[in-house]
Amino acid sequence: MKKPLTLLSHITSLLRKIGIEDHRKLTHSIKVGIALVLVSLLYLLQPLYERVGDNAMWAIMTVIVVFEFTAGGTISKCLNRGMGTILGGGLGCLAALSAHEASSVGRAIAISICVFIFGAAATYSRLIPSIKKKVDYGAMIFILTFNLVAVSGFRGDDIIKLACERLSTIFMGIIISAFISLIIFPIWAGDELHLSLVSKFDKLALTIEECMKEYFRKIEEQSETQTSTNFNYYKSVLHSKAADEALANFARWEPWHGKFGFSYPWNKYLCIGELLGEFAALVLTLRECLQSHQQSPPFLKLVAKEPCEAMGTQISSLLRELGDDILNMRKFRRRESVVAKLHSTKLQLHYAMSSFGLERLANENCNVSNGYPIASFVFMLIEMIHRVEVLAKEVEELGDLAGFRFS
Amino acid sequence: MKKPLTLLSHITSLLRKIGIEDHRKLTHSIKVGIALVLVSLLYLLQPLYERVGDNAMWAIMTVIVVFEFTAGGTISKCLNRGMGTILGGGLGCLAALSAHEASSVGRAIAISICVFIFGAAATYSRLIPSIKKKVDYGAMIFILTFNLVAVSGFRGDDIIKLACERLSTIFMGIIISAFISLIIFPIWAGDELHLSLVSKFDKLALTIEECMKEYFRKIEEQSETQTSTNFNYYKSVLHSKAADEALANFARWEPWHGKFGFSYPWNKYLCIGELLGEFAALVLTLRECLQSHQQSPPFLKLVAKEPCEAMGTQISSLLRELGDDILNMRKFRRRESVVAKLHSTKLQLHYAMSSFGLERLANENCNVSNGYPIASFVFMLIEMIHRVEVLAKEVEELGDLAGFRFS
Numbered sequence: 106m107k108k109p110l111t112l113l114s115h116i117t118s119l120l121r122k123i124g125i126e127d128h129r130k131l132t133h134s135i136k137v138g139i140a141l142v143l144v145s146l147l148y149l150l151q152p153l154y155e156r157v158g159d160n161a162m163w164a165i166m167t168v169i170v171v172f173e174f175t176a177g178g179t180i181s182k183c184l185n186r187g188m189g190t191i192l193g194g195g196l197g198c199l200a201a202l203s204a205h206e207a208s209s210v211g212r213a214i215a216i217s218i219c220v221f222i223f224g225a226a227a228t229y230s231r232l233i234p235s236i237k238k239k240v241d242y243g244a245m246i247f248i249l250t251f252n253l254v255a256v257s258g259f260r261g262d263d264i265i266k267l268a269c270e271r272l273s274t275i276f277m278g279i280i281i282s283a284f285i286s287l288i289i290f291p292i293w294a295g296d297e298l299h300l301s302l303v304s305k306f307d308k309l310a311l312t313i314e315e316c317m318k319e320y321f322r323k324i325e326e327q328s329e330t331q332t333s334t335n336f337n338y339y340k341s342v343l344h345s346k347a348a349d350e351a352l353a354n355f356a357r358w359e360p361w362h363g364k365f366g367f368s369y370p371w372n373k374y375l376c377i378g379e380l381l382g383e384f385a386a387l388v389l390t391l392r393e394c395l396q397s398h399q400q401s402p403p404f405l406k407l408v409a410k411e412p413c414e415a416m417g418t419q420i421s422s423l424l425r426e427l428g429d430d431i432l433n434m435r436k437f438r439r440r441e442s443v444v445a446k447l448h449s450t451k452l453q454l455h456y457a458m459s460s461f462g463l464e465r466l467a468n469e470n471c472n473v474s475n476g477y478p479i480a481s482f483v484f485m486l487i488e489m490i491h492r493v494e495v496l497a498k499e500v501e502e503l504g505d506l507a508g509f510r511f512s
Numbered sequence: 513m514k515k516p517l518t519l520l521s522h523i524t525s526l527l528r529k530i531g532i533e534d535h536r537k538l539t540h541s542i543k544v545g546i547a548l549v550l551v552s553l554l555y556l557l558q559p560l561y562e563r564v565g566d567n568a569m570w571a572i573m574t575v576i577v578v579f580e581f582t583a584g585g586t587i588s589k590c591l592n593r594g595m596g597t598i599l600g601g602g603l604g605c606l607a608a609l610s611a612h613e614a615s616s617v618g619r620a621i622a623i624s625i626c627v628f629i630f631g632a633a634a635t636y637s638r639l640i641p642s643i644k645k646k647v648d649y650g651a652m653i654f655i656l657t658f659n660l661v662a663v664s665g666f667r668g669d670d671i672i673k674l675a676c677e678r679l680s681t682i683f684m685g686i687i688i689s690a691f692i693s694l695i696i697f698p699i700w701a702g703d704e705l706h707l708s709l710v711s712k713f714d715k716l717a718l719t720i721e722e723c724m725k726e727y728f729r730k731i732e733e734q735s736e737t738q739t740s741t742n743f744n745y746y747k748s749v750l751h752s753k754a755a756d757e758a759l760a761n762f763a764r765w766e767p768w769h770g771k772f773g774f775s776y777p778w779n780k781y782l783c784i785g786e787l788l789g790e791f792a793a794l795v796l797t798l799r800e801c802l803q804s805h806q807q808s809p810p811f812l813k814l815v816a817k818e819p820c821e822a823m824g825t826q827i828s829s830l831l832r833e834l835g836d837d838i839l840n841m842r843k844f845r846r847r848e849s850v851v852a853k854l855h856s857t858k859l860q861l862h863y864a865m866s867s868f869g870l871e872r873l874a875n876e877n878c879n880v881s882n883g884y885p886i887a888s889f890v891f892m893l894i895e896m897i898h899r900v901e902v903l904a905k906e907v908e909e910l911g912d913l914a915g916f917r918f919s
Contacts, residue, residue: 130636130639131636133635133636133639134632134633134635134636134639135632137631137632137635138627138628138629138631138632138635139628141627141628141631141655141659142624142627142628142631145623145624145627145659145662145663146624148663148664148666148667149620149623149624149663149666150620154667161663162660165656165659165660165663166656166660169652169655169656169659170652170656174639213556213557216552216556217549217552217553217556220545220548220549220552221545221546221548221549222545224544224545224548224549225541225542225544225545226541228540228541228544228545229537229538229540229541232537232540232541232581245576245577248548248576249572249573249576249577252548252552252572252576253569253572253573255552256552256555256556256568256572257555259555259556260555260561343750343789343793344751344753344754346751347751347754382750383796385793386750386793386796386797387796387797387800389790389793389794390793390794390797390892393794393895394891397891397895397898398898399891399894399895476883476887477887477888477890477891477894478891480883480884480887480888480891481884481887481888481891481892483884484801484804484806484884484885484887484888485797485888487806487884488800488804488806491804491805
């Protein structure tokens with residue numbers, strides 16, 4: 106086992122040198138290549154071929170369609186393929202056998218009707234969202250197997266034998282795929298989801314910091330330069346829902362690995378991901394304040410600068426800490442202290458904003474509406490504080506559910 | 513042709529009566545059923561079976577995997593399947609033939625190496641986002657066909673004949689699928705995308721109206737009741753990006769139908785969809801203002817009530833009009849008049865907000881920070897006006913590109 110692994114890592118490092126960066130993608134491709142060669146041996150080695158014959162084709166097909174990027178994806182597809190084949194094959198045999206006594210025309214009609222009804226019903230079920238999410242592939246395999254077995258039966262072949270032979274080669278394909286996917290450098294959907302969630306915290310923290318810098322930089326420069334900040338980070342947080350759900354779906358199938366057990370609370374990850382998505386929408390509004398044509402006069406911004414920056418720093422460092430807690434699966438009951446700290450900054454901000462207050466506004470001959478932009482900015486920051494509190498609570502709950510340890 | 517169509521619509525209406533609502537899903541299922549029966553005839557009818565033999569299996573398989581919900585999806589999969597098969601089959605034949613002269617062991621090794629290299633390379637290409645989006649399925653079929661043809665060649669079968677036979681049955685499957693998908697009650701991806709874009713305008717308009725009602729209802733009731741409004745509309749707008757991209761991808765393959773030509777600007781739909789997504793994020797912030805713990809005192813809200821409501825009504829009716837324009841593919845150069853109208857409302861709002869102004873705030877002994885929430889609400893509305901202007905411009909551009917007519 107050791108030798109091919111060493112060889113594999115040699116090839117990996119070689120290819121990385123010539124420019125292919127993402128080694129996980131490369132690993133996956135090499136694994137698929139190995140699985141294909143292994144399954145092709147059913148054809149290439151005479152003793153194996155004598156046993157399975159042309160049915161080896163089904164093993165090859167199985168490997169190609171079930172081998173997914175993540176281990177969980179492969180397991181989910183293997184299970185779908187297995188269940189779909191067994192169910193479709195069983196029902197197909199029944200349909201073919203029950204029409205066995207009829208005349209040739211009668212049988213053809215009976216089998217056509219069965220094909221129509223089962224095909225249409227299974228296709229309809231594939232359009233129901235909850236089924237589509239989990240067993241779409243299984244339903245397709247069901248239709249395929251049912252149809253093939255039923256019409257093969259019509260041709261008078263020994264369908265029980267045929268079905269069993271195909272089933273056994275399909276299982277060979279499933280076993281090869283599952284083995285290689287799970288044993289050789291497995292890529293876990295759970296790990297992907299875990300790291301993606303952590304990176305979201307970082308991305309949001311980074312965007313908030315950039316927003317702060319940008320918003321108050323403008324006062325000093327007194328210029329209307331276009332923002333240079335890259336805000337695409339928050340977009341990936343905003344649009345990650347579907348990808349996260351797919352990963353969570355796969356992660357549930359994965360066996361115990363690393364720190365993730367069988368009943369690991371992946372749903373909580375989705376829940377936190379959704380909260381972060383809403384947080385990202387607030388960040389988008391911060392950007393809106395930044396890029397808006399409406400801008401508050403510099404003296405108003407200056408008043409708000411210090412407490413706002415303090416608040417931004419606190420929010421983003423708290424986001425990072427929460428992300429780190431999840432990354433290291435560390436429990437840290439910081440909630441009370443954090444809430445207290447945030448509230449004190451909030452009060453400072455309120456105080457600063459009130460103190461310059463009404464007289465100043467009047468003195469500067471400043472319209473109330475000049476205050477909207479900065480007021481919105483402050484409002485959003487305060488809302489973010491509430492959101493961070495909710496997030497901190499959710500992360501704590503995740504820690505309880507997932508058994509994070511106190512560091 | 514007429515009789516089965518009448519029968520089909522009879523069955524459809526019957527099933528709808530017994531509770532299956534979405535007739536498009538039902539139509540699709542029935543179409544798949546019909547295609548399966550037709551393709552099964554290759555097995556069931558003796559003269560056809562004599563021609564194709566067991567290769568009929570490939571036609572069945574093709575129908576099951578390429579028949580998608582939308583016509584564009586089916587076409588795209590048919591093309592992918594066709595190209596993948598031809599390319600994989602061709603290269604597979606080459607690989608098998610070029611190893612023909614070697615010894616048995618040499619051939620087995622050569623074929624294994626080919627299988628590994630092509631399999632791994634094609635798998636890697638499937639992980640590249642731009643390829644994944646468009647030809648993922650084609651790449652998979654390429655791997656499958658290449659592998660099967662190459663290893664069949666090793667067994668000494670006449671692979672050219674084998675490949676041609678399989679290819680011809682696969683094309684039968686493709687033709688049956690494409691014909692039924694495009695001719696019988698076609699479900700166009702273009703139509704879906706078109707209607708989905710229109711519905712987004714409506715959803716956002718509705719949510720803004722609900723927000724307005726909710727925000728100012730609270731003043732009158734002076735209560736802290738939980739909001740009852742259903743805000744899930746905007747969420748579907750926020751999270752529709754991936755689905756829209758898939759539809760646009762399919763729509764590009766669709767032939768001329770209804771008002772949609774071959775080079776219809778589907779990209780513009782995606783662009784407007786993205787703008788609407790950002791708009792939805794602003795709406796989320798409006799909701800934030802609504803559900804926030806921070807609320808401005810009623811007298812401040814009362815001052816803003818009338819102009820805010822006027823602005824909300826204008827924004828939502830404008831959104832609806834833009835949606836209607838797209839729905840009816842109608843061009844209407846309303847931009848200047850609309851911009852003027854919006855700006856006048858904006859001025860009214862500014863005026864109202866300024867007039868109660870500073871003295872009033874001082875009299876009521878009101879902290880400046882009490883004003884943040886309402887100021888944010890107003891700021892968001894004004895930002896929405898800018899967004900609506902951008903949207904109006906984009907819709908006008910879409911009208912120019914897609915040849916909308918003046919009504």
